[in-house]
Amino acid sequence: MTSVLAYNLIAHILLGLIGVIAFYAVWMILLKEKSALKWPKILAFVGTLSFFGSWITGGYYYVKFYGKAVKPVILSGKYPWAHTIITESKEHIFLLLPFLSIAVFLALWLLEDKIQSNNELKKWTAYLSGLIFVLGAIIAFAGVAISSAVK
Amino acid sequence: MSWFTFLIIAHVFGTILGVGGATFAEIFYLKALRDGEIDPTENSFLKITYRVLRIGLVILILSGVGIFILGRLTGHESSFYDPRFLAKMTMFAAIVINPILFQTKLLKSWIATSISLVSWYGAFIVGMWRNLDASYFEIISVYILAVMIAAFALEIIKKMIKIEK
Amino acid sequence: MKVVTSAFISAALVAVFVVGITIYGELYTPLKDWLKVNFSHHWVGKSVLSAILFLALFISFLFKTPNEKFPNFSLKLAFWLAIISSAAILFFYLYEVSLAH
Numbered sequence: 545m546t547s548v549l550a551y552n553l554i555a556h557i558l559l560g561l562i563g564v565i566a567f568y569a570v571w572m573i574l575l576k577e578k579s580a581l582k583w584p585k586i587l588a589f590v591g592t593l594s595f596f597g598s599w600i601t602g603g604y605y606y607v608k609f610y611g612k613a614v615k616p617v618i619l620s621g622k623y624p625w626a627h628t629i630i631t632e633s634k635e636h637i638f639l640l641l642p643f644l645s646i647a648v649f650l651a652l653w654l655l656e657d658k659i660q661s662n663n664e665l666k667k668w669t670a671y672l673s674g675l676i677f678v679l680g681a682i683i684a685f686a687g688v689a690i691s692s693a694v695k
Numbered sequence: 696m697s698w699f700t701f702l703i704i705a706h707v708f709g710t711i712l713g714v715g716g717a718t719f720a721e722i723f724y725l726k727a728l729r730d731g732e733i734d735p736t737e738n739s740f741l742k743i744t745y746r747v748l749r750i751g752l753v754i755l756i757l758s759g760v761g762i763f764i765l766g767r768l769t770g771h772e773s774s775f776y777d778p779r780f781l782a783k784m785t786m787f788a789a790i791v792i793n794p795i796l797f798q799t800k801l802l803k804s805w806i807a808t809s810i811s812l813v814s815w816y817g818a819f820i821v822g823m824w825r826n827l828d829a830s831y832f833e834i835i836s837v838y839i840l841a842v843m844i845a846a847f848a849l850e851i852i853k854k855m856i857k858i859e860k
Numbered sequence: 861m862k863v864v865t866s867a868f869i870s871a872a873l874v875a876v877f878v879v880g881i882t883i884y885g886e887l888y889t890p891l892k893d894w895l896k897v898n899f900s901h902h903w904v905g906k907s908v909l910s911a912i913l914f915l916a917l918f919i920s921f922l923f924k925t926p927n928e929k930f931p932n933f934s935l936k937l938a939f940w941l942a943i944i945s946s947a948a949i950l951f952f953y954l955y956e957v958s959l960a961h
Contacts, residue, residue: 545768550768553764553767553768554764554768557760557764558757558760561756561757561760565753565756568791571795572794572795572798575795575798575799576798599907603903603904603907606901606903607900607901607903607904611901623776625957628953628956628957629950629953629954629957632953633949633950633953635903636878636882636903636906636949637945637946637949637950639874639878639906639907639910640871640874640875640878640942640945640946643867643870643871643874643875643910643914644871644875644938644942646867646871646914647864647867647868647870647871647935647938650863650864650867651864651867651868651931651935654861654863654864655861655864655931662932664932665931665932665935668932668935668936668939669935671939672935672938672939672942674795675939675942675943679942679946681791685784688763691763691767692776694767
């Protein structure tokens with residue numbers, strides 16, 4: 545693996561993780577009965593940028609290296625389903641995250657007053673942030689499972 | 696200092712903040728509840744403690760992933776399929792999901808605090824116990840038992856220091 | 861308000877698109893080949909088309925979105941379609957692997 549590929553892999557993982565942590569924090573804050581939206585707004589912005597960064601860096605690594613060097617090793621190893629189920633699911637489910645996170649980010653920035661005053665809107669914004677976290681966390685653990693299957 | 700040493704130090708530091716934070720959060724909470732209410736000073740101590748705990752958790756996550764990435768890049772991947780690692784991840788998942796279940800009132804405080812404390816200490820012990828020779832189910836069985844014992848012990852402590860529900 | 865409603869609906873429909881193009885691409889090889897030829901990799905093609913679709917839907921819904929007092933419906937739509945789409949993708953690959961065995 546070249547250093548460019550290594551840096552892309554590291555950036556992909558860390559940026560994805562930052563996105564996941566950011567939306568976990570958004571979810572937790574929105575679940576409180578009374579919550580100022582200053583931090584959720586910042587975190588949603590950071591999380592959205594992170595997911596886009598993770599998308600690009602992960603995509604580079606996936607296209608340039610994974611298919612040629614990693615996938616054949618996994619398929620011929622003890623856990624071929626790590627690619628056929630986990631990688632395949634992960635790479636497609638991930639495509640939902642950037643767009644969902646943009647939508648939450650726009651809601652928090654443009655509808656701050658309405659979110660504060662409407663419990664239903666606040667609750668479902670929290671749920672969607674939570675879903676982004678859950679999907680992101682599952683994708684992150686999937687990445688661990690895939691990497692471990694290379695052994 | 697190598698990256699590995701730096702990440703291990705960071706990981707242990709995060710654990711210290713997290714385990715310490717969880718311990719003192721519970722101590723401050725019990726102390727605050729003795730008179731039946733949490734006053735502003737007690738609330739500020741709790742807020743600071745929870746903030747330290749969260750900082751510890753973030754450091755733990757980032758350093759843990761860093762250790763994993765380093766292993767991956769140097770061909771020394773720690774196996775996802777190792778029972779100790781899986782058990783630690785289960786307890787870590789409990790640490791992360793527990794506050795959500797508590798905030799949404801799906802878990803009562805007596806069990807939530809027990810899960811929090813046992814998960815932090817459990818992940819710490821399993822992480823430090825390098826030559827632990829047990830299956831995933833054995834470790835998790837002990838963990839679940841520990842959660843129940845801790846919940847029971849905390850209730851006894853609350854009765855002893857006369858905290859009303 | 862329209863911006864947010866539009867974003868939620870667009871995200872919801874992109875989720876459906878991702879499921880569609882993923883499953884159809886696995887079952888109908890010419891589609892996967894077309895993506896590979898035009899975008900150098902099928903996943904890059906899906907990424908690019910998802911982004912273009914989101915932008916196109918977002919802009920068009922800005923003009924067509926009904927005036928909701930609160931974007932609760934579109935938010936719930938995004939939430940549920942994201943769950944259903946994720947589950948559909950996972951179960952499709954589980955099914956594919958079980959068929960192979």
